[in-house]
Amino acid sequence: MQCIARGAAFALLMASASVSAAADYPQPLAEEPVPSVAELPADYPDSWVLVHDLHFNSLPDGRAAVVDVAAENHHVRGQIPVAQFGNILPSTTRGEIYVGETFLSRLTRGERTDVITIWDTKTLAPKGEIILPGAKRGLFVTLRNSLQLTNDEKWALVFNFTPGSSVTVVDLDGRKILSDIELPGCSLVYPTGPRGFTSLCADGTMTSITLDAAGKAGETVTSSAFNNIDDDPLFMTPAMVGKTAWFASFKGGIRGIDFSGTAARDLGAFQIPTQPGGEPESRPGGWQVISSDRAGRLYVLMNPKGGEGSHKDGGTEAWVIDPATRTVVRRIALKNHSVSIEATQQAAPLLVASRPDGSLDVYDAASGAFVRTIVDVAHDPMTMTASR
Amino acid sequence: MSRLDKFSETVTRQVARATSRRSLLTLIGGAITGAATLPVLPVARAQTHGGGHGGGSGDHIAPQTTGNPQDPGDQTQCDYWRYCAIDGFLCSCCGGTASTCPPGTEMSPITWIGTCQNPADNRAYIISYNDCCGKSSCGRCLCNRNERDRPMVRPQANNDINWCLGTSSAIYNCSTAVILGVALEQK
Numbered sequence: 001m002q003c004i005a006r007g008a009a010f011a012l013l014m015a016s017a018s019v020s021a022a023a024d025y026p027q028p029l030a031e032e033p034v035p036s037v038a039e040l041p042a043d044y045p046d047s048w049v050l051v052h053d054l055h056f057n058s059l060p061d062g063r064a065a066v067v068d069v070a071a072e073n074h075h076v077r078g079q080i081p082v083a084q085f086g087n088i089l090p091s092t093t094r095g096e097i098y099v100g101e102t103f104l105s106r107l108t109r110g111e112r113t114d115v116i117t118i119w120d121t122k123t124l125a126p127k128g129e130i131i132l133p134g135a136k137r138g139l140f141v142t143l144r145n146s147l148q149l150t151n152d153e154k155w156a157l158v159f160n161f162t163p164g165s166s167v168t169v170v171d172l173d174g175r176k177i178l179s180d181i182e183l184p185g186c187s188l189v190y191p192t193g194p195r196g197f198t199s200l201c202a203d204g205t206m207t208s209i210t211l212d213a214a215g216k217a218g219e220t221v222t223s224s225a226f227n228n229i230d231d232d233p234l235f236m237t238p239a240m241v242g243k244t245a246w247f248a249s250f251k252g253g254i255r256g257i258d259f260s261g262t263a264a265r266d267l268g269a270f271q272i273p274t275q276p277g278g279e280p281e282s283r284p285g286g287w288q289v290i291s292s293d294r295a296g297r298l299y300v301l302m303n304p305k306g307g308e309g310s311h312k313d314g315g316t317e318a319w320v321i322d323p324a325t326r327t328v329v330r331r332i333a334l335k336n337h338s339v340s341i342e343a344t345q346q347a348a349p350l351l352v353a354s355r356p357d358g359s360l361d362v363y364d365a366a367s368g369a370f371v372r373t374i375v376d377v378a379h380d381p382m383t384m385t386a387s388r
Numbered sequence: 389m390s391r392l393d394k395f396s397e398t399v400t401r402q403v404a405r406a407t408s409r410r411s412l413l414t415l416i417g418g419a420i421t422g423a424a425t426l427p428v429l430p431v432a433r434a435q436t437h438g439g440g441h442g443g444g445s446g447d448h449i450a451p452q453t454t455g456n457p458q459d460p461g462d463q464t465q466c467d468y469w470r471y472c473a474i475d476g477f478l479c480s481c482c483g484g485t486a487s488t489c490p491p492g493t494e495m496s497p498i499t500w501i502g503t504c505q506n507p508a509d510n511r512a513y514i515i516s517y518n519d520c521c522g523k524s525s526c527g528r529c530l531c532n533r534n535e536r537d538r539p540m541v542r543p544q545a546n547n548d549i550n551w552c553l554g555t556s557s558a559i560y561n562c563s564t565a566v567i568l569g570v571a572l573e574q575k
Binding site: 056057058059060084085102104107108109112135138139140141143161162163165186187188200201202227229233234235236308309310311312313 | 498522523524525527530532533534535536537538539540541542543546548549550552553556557558559560
């Protein structure tokens, strides 16, 4: 009985409240049209980053998030499917995003189809696809250099692994396959010169292949061995400053490779100067461990507990390195253990660190000051690609 | 097992032994990975979910031992001795065992190779990390250990590759750790 009385009093209170609230707002909210779907700018601002979610717990359902790391809110602006150990690669000139991916007709069985799916940057809708023949697209934890562009972004280069290595050259305008180039003993693609690519090889060398106007392999140049794979191998994903790639090595070396000419040129290496605090020593660690800003500074994700087998453990600091003076300019203590890092190409760059729990921590790259956390962006944020 | 499969397996084992011998000689100069004493901090979610410890809730997957004192340890745990270079979901937690794929999956005929030391008999064993294929990601007991793992530039020593190659389905389910034999000492 007491309960009913209390309920009646509450209802009365609510009714009078809604009368006074309606008086405050004489007009109701406008009706909203359906359907209504958001769009993005065709050219993404410099503060946007593609965060690739490998989705290890459901690999056929990988995806990427389009994230504005500089915004106060609305950080995740949209998503793009990237199925089954896929790769995502934004064009800088064509208003398109390319996804290399693999489908089976019955999700986990049936006929395999490898494709490059072409996504429109503005609508995030698929606008075409190019079938990759041979069911041989390399399937492994995503690396940016398994799908790259060359020939003024008119051609795509797809790395295949069966476990034989090869590269498929794809004409994006004609949406057709131009050639398949065997690459025994070499891995991944690093665009080289106006029309060609380089691959890193298991004997420590690199091989540069020039492509002719039809996309067929032309001149081939193999370097002397420089990659000490046994003792101190290079991580496969470099930071790009123009056409110069900066690779980090397991034990803290930095090596420059110039990819501007028709054959890649080794610029030599230096050791990141030792800093206090390593137990036993600080080493690069994580998945995408090195990035660069527009001024050419390098950011390396460092693990103070470095040792054999620590190279994928992630890191707790980002060291800012000036490759011209070969010095550590700054050490940024990260708030959280991080998997990968990427610097934006803004005039005042931000440094994004992805966490094992799928959230992103954002720092002011110049000061190292923490800016914000963007939670739950991905399941497994392995690679990140800043807008350029 | 078809003759082709047998041929494939024989070749794999021979290649594994040869690769491992070369590995012992040239890759690591005779050094063999010790038993699992290093902390496990995998690159991805296993880091926050406790590696092979079955989730962050404090609850654990019930231990699965072989019962053989010469093959010690818990096959649901990332520190089990055979897992010294594994990357993926442990098939022991998915319906299989350390050396058997779960029902309805297909074991990859080619794979990557590690050399792990058995703490019970102190022998170095060649371990083949065959993936099991044809069902989606198992999702249990994610484990990533990288002793002597090398980047994609050397695929046979790289555990990031989906080795569901040569199988009817390229879909990855979980990883095994099969004993291929004892690593031969270099003279």
